[in-house]
Amino acid sequence: MGSILGDLPSFDPHNFSHFRPSDPSNPSKMTPTTYHPTHSRTVPPPDQVITTEAKNILIRNFYRRAEEKMRPKRAASEFLAQEPGCKQPRASMTTSDTP
Amino acid sequence: MFRSSNVAARIFERQIRTPAPGTSVHCARLFYENLVPSHTIYDIECPDHSFRKFTEDGHYLISFSRNNQDLIVYRPRWPSFCCKEENCMHDLPQKAKRFDSFFTELYSVSLASNNELICKDFFLYLGSNHFGVFVTSTAPLHDAPSSGEAVPGIPSIDNITFHLLRLEDGDVLDKKVFHNDFINLSHNMGVFLYDDLLAIVSLRFQTIHILQIRDSGNLVDVRAIGKFCREDDELFLNSNAQYMPVSDQSQLHHSENHVETHAHQNQLYQNSSFLSGIKQRLLSFIFRAVWNQESDDILRVQSLKKKFYFHFQDYVDLIIWKVQFLDRHHLLIKFGSVDGGLLVSRNADQHHAFFAVYNMETTEIVAFYQNSAEELYLFFEMFCDHFHPQSRNSLHMNFISSHSNNIYAFEQLRGIKKKATFTQFVKKMLGSLPFSCQSQSPSPYFDQSLFRYDEKLISAIDRHRQSTDHPIKFITRRQPCTLKFKIKTGPEAGSADGRTKKISSFLFHPFLPLALSIQQTLFSQPSINIHFRK
Numbered sequence: 001m002g003s004i005l006g007d008l009p010s011f012d013p014h015n016f017s018h019f020r021p022s023d024p025s026n027p028s029k030m031t032p033t034t035y036h037p038t039h040s041r042t043v044p045p046p047d048q049v050i051t052t053e054a055k056n057i058l059i060r061n062f063y064r065r066a067e068e069k070m071r072p073k074r075a076a077s078e079f080l081a082q083e084p085g086c087k088q089p090r091a092s093m094t095t096s097d098t099p
Numbered sequence: 100m101f102r103s104s105n106v107a108a109r110i111f112e113r114q115i116r117t118p119a120p121g122t123s124v125h126c127a128r129l130f131y132e133n134l135v136p137s138h139t140i141y142d143i144e145c146p147d148h149s150f151r152k153f154t155e156d157g158h159y160l161i162s163f164s165r166n167n168q169d170l171i172v173y174r175p176r177w178p179s180f181c182c183k184e185e186n187c188m189h190d191l192p193q194k195a196k197r198f199d200s201f202f203t204e205l206y207s208v209s210l211a212s213n214n215e216l217i218c219k220d221f222f223l224y225l226g227s228n229h230f231g232v233f234v235t236s237t238a239p240l241h242d243a244p245s246s247g248e249a250v251p252g253i254p255s256i257d258n259i260t261f262h263l264l265r266l267e268d269g270d271v272l273d274k275k276v277f278h279n280d281f282i283n284l285s286h287n288m289g290v291f292l293y294d295d296l297l298a299i300v301s302l303r304f305q306t307i308h309i310l311q312i313r314d315s316g317n318l319v320d321v322r323a324i325g326k327f328c329r330e331d332d333e334l335f336l337n338s339n340a341q342y343m344p345v346s347d348q349s350q351l352h353h354s355e356n357h358v359e360t361h362a363h364q365n366q367l368y369q370n371s372s373f374l375s376g377i378k379q380r381l382l383s384f385i386f387r388a389v390w391n392q393e394s395d396d397i398l399r400v401q402s403l404k405k406k407f408y409f410h411f412q413d414y415v416d417l418i419i420w421k422v423q424f425l426d427r428h429h430l431l432i433k434f435g436s437v438d439g440g441l442l443v444s445r446n447a448d449q450h451h452a453f454f455a456v457y458n459m460e461t462t463e464i465v466a467f468y469q470n471s472a473e474e475l476y477l478f479f480e481m482f483c484d485h486f487h488p489q490s491r492n493s494l495h496m497n498f499i500s501s502h503s504n505n506i507y508a509f510e511q512l513r514g515i516k517k518k519a520t521f522t523q524f525v526k527k528m529l530g531s532l533p534f535s536c537q538s539q540s541p542s543p544y545f546d547q548s549l550f551r552y553d554e555k556l557i558s559a560i561d562r563h564r565q566s567t568d569h570p571i572k573f574i575t576r577r578q579p580c581t582l583k584f585k586i587k588t589g590p591e592a593g594s595a596d597g598r599t600k601k602i603s604s605f606l607f608h609p610f611l612p613l614a615l616s617i618q619q620t621l622f623s624q625p626s627i628n629i630h631f632r633k
Contacts, residue, residue: 058485059429061478062456062466070387073394 100126104577106133124498131543132550132575136612137584138633140191141591142626145198146171150606150615150627152561154224154231155495155541157609159266160202161231167216169209170233172266173202175608191633201613201629206269210262211235218284223292223537225312226493230272232292232312233262234284246279248326249303250418252437253281261299263318272316280304283421286562287535293424294490296321300422305375307422307430309459324430325419328376328462336373374415376462381434381455382414384464417453423533424488429465430457431486431533454532476525479532480512486534495541495609499559500548507547507576511554542607544573544614550583551576557586557605566601566618568593586630588618 010016037043053060100118101109109130118126148162148171160173178200180192194200211217215235223232236259243255259277264270281303283289291298297310297318306325310318327333374382389406393399407414417434425431435452452470457463468475479486483503489496502508516524538560544550545559550573556564557571570587574580588603599620606615612632619625 056426056485056488058478058482059425059456059465061482065474066466070391072391 100129104132104579106130109133124494125548128498128543128546128549131546131612132577132583134612134632135544135573135584136586136614136630136632138631139587139591140196140629140631141587143196143198143629145627147624149219149625150617151219151222152540152606153608154226154229154266155493155537155609156226157611158229159205159231160606161222163217163219164207167219168211169207170217170264170269171207172205172269174205175202175611175613177201177611177613198629201631208264208269208271210271214238215258215260220285221287221290223287223290223297224266225292225295227295227490228312228314228316229266230312230316231264231266232290232297233264234282235260235262236284239281243279243303248305249279250305250437253303255279255303256281259284261318263312263316265316273318275310275318277301287538288421291423291533291536293488293536294427296424296427298422298424298430300419301325302418302420305377305419307419307432322459324457324459325377326375328380332376377419377432377457378415378417380457380462380464381417381467382411384455384467385414388467420452421533423486423536425456425485426488428458428460430459431455432457433533452530454529470529471522471526472529473521473525476528479528486532487536496537496539498543498546499539499541500546505547507551540607541609542614543610544607544612548576550574551580561604561606563602563604563619566603584630586614586616588616588628589626 055063100122101112103109103112113126147165149165150160150162153160153175157175160175162171162173163169164171178191178195180195180200182192210233215237218234218236221234224230225232237257239254239256241254243249243253245251249255256277257279259280259282261275261277262271263273265272277299280301282299282301289300289302295312297312299308299310300306301308304325306323308323309321311321313319322330327336373379386403386407389403390399393402413436416436418437419432420435421433423431432455433452434455454466454468454470454472454475455464456466458465481503483501487496487499487501500508502512512528515527518524519527539545540559540561542559545552552558552573553571556567566588568589570585572582573584573586574582586605589601599622601618601620603616603618606617608614614630616628616630617625618628
């Protein structure tokens with residue numbers, strides 16, 4: 001057959017009789033199917049690197065609990081002072097432009 | 100996974116069916132249900148050594164001479180013999196029933212000299228390089244004179260020597276000696292090996308020595324945590340000594356010479372105004388945790404008085420008992436009071452014990468729990484396997500059954516939980532922390548999902564147990580739950596004297612169907628049985 005695999009023995013020599021191996025001088029016109037995304041909402045940031053977390057789950061849990069305990073609690077008076085700032089008047093929400 | 104329990108049918112099925120992803124080891128282990136050490140040679144004649152254990156890769160059997168001065172290493176091999184007759188399916192010939200059909204002696208090395216003895220409960224193995232760590236020590240002195248930094252009440256040993264050997268040929272590669280110190284050596288308790296890092300707890304001087312075992316065979320000091328946390332703390336303190344009060348200066352300079360100070364020998368830390376580095380880290384962590392619990396300043400001060408200052412001296416008096424690695428940077432340290440330091444864990448629930456997670460790189464305490472803390476118990480229940488950190492190199496050790504990876508072990512844990520009150524149960528479970536390393540056998544016969552056996556008589560943990568005359572049964576977990584093999588210790592007919600106390604220990608080969616059971620009584624020679632697949 002002249003393919004790179006050579007003349008290997010086969011169970012039935014008539015198998016693959018219609019097969020023509022790809023010839024480098026005559027490239028195949030078929031291109032493999034490719035898929036393109038229709039939107040770019042979920043594109044990862046260009047500098048994203050995915051690595052394995054070095055700390056195992058037990059140690060991560062220890063750190064997480066420690067952070068929760070060490071986070072200083074805000075005094076009740078601080079909460080009261082902030083509340084008026086958090087609330088938005090209703091009118092401004094209906095008049096804001098939709099994106 | 101297999102439809103049949105017949106080994107030939109299983110092999111055929113294995114050809115056509117791939118196991119579920121990630122379970123190739125578990126599927127291979129199913130064949131251990133078919134290949135079991137069912138044949139026993141009773142009371143085999145063997146050299147009078149105390150056999151310690153098989154290395155975790157199965158290449159060596161470690162034993163010590165009776166006088167605890169020599170190390171003898173054997174290589175396990177399978178007996179082979181030839182028969183002149185055609186049909187040879189009957190019993191083994193007499194010449195095959197010998198110890199040296201199963202084990203070849205490789206070499207014998209004398210480790211202990213003078214008045215030192217090998218600690219025969221201690222052995223650590225570094226599988227990647229075939230290195231073994233052994234310890235020799237002189238006898239402990241219980242009424243040790245207390246010197247400057249030593250904790251009173253802890254015995255002292257003149258010389259403790261750690262030997263690093265290459266097990267292929269018995270060459271002693273390196274040694275590390277500790278003088279006038281005390282390290283808990285029974286069953287590897289005071290030492291933890293993770294990868295190539297060795298943590299040695301010096302109870303007397305309250306220091307955790309971290310050593311690295313290099314491929315060249317050198318034991319290199321990495322750091323010593325206790326009095327100082329960072330490598331340059333001592334340099335910093337010494338260079339600023341000119342600004343310290345005179346009494347503290349003399350304390351700093353005399354500390355290395357272990358000169359006895361005059362007065363106040365009772366309270367260790369009253370002598371110096373500086374607490375040790377690790378203690379300072381601990382106290383500041385507790386302070387910040389109590390501080391951040393409250394939001395109001397007045398409540399904070401009240402809370403500090405109640406929870407911190409009231410117990411201040413108790414926290415200062417805590418000593419390090421035991422240490423283990425959680426990964427290359429984190430240590431789990433158990434703290435307790437001086438008198439509870441050397442007690443067996445059974446009595447530990449009367450004493451308060453604390454656990455701290457310490458990061459060696461940032462020298463920060465990450466977490467601190469009492470031994471009755473529910474939160475720590477929850478981590479222990481869910482992530483028990485992470486308390487046995489496994490190095491990348493050991494394959495067999497990653498599949499030891501625990502209640503986090505095995506449903507039957509978890510059912511057993513739930514059974515224990517129902518019997519006691521929750522606080523007692525938590526204290527009992529956390530009493531096993533920190534774990535000792537290399538204390539469990541990786542043999543698949545101890546896999547709880549393959550076999551059911553009486554844990555009080557035999558288990559993966561290599562400790563001596565009460566011996567019984569009747570054999571220990573191993574029954575398969577899968578249907579039909581049949582008895583696959585029995586391990587019987589002692590002579591075949593049972594011992595004549597039923598009243599003497601007998602203890603037995605078991606050495607299972609990590610992957611071959613081969614096990615040794617050793618039964619010992621107080622006065623007579625131990626009797627050793629070999630269990631193997633005929």
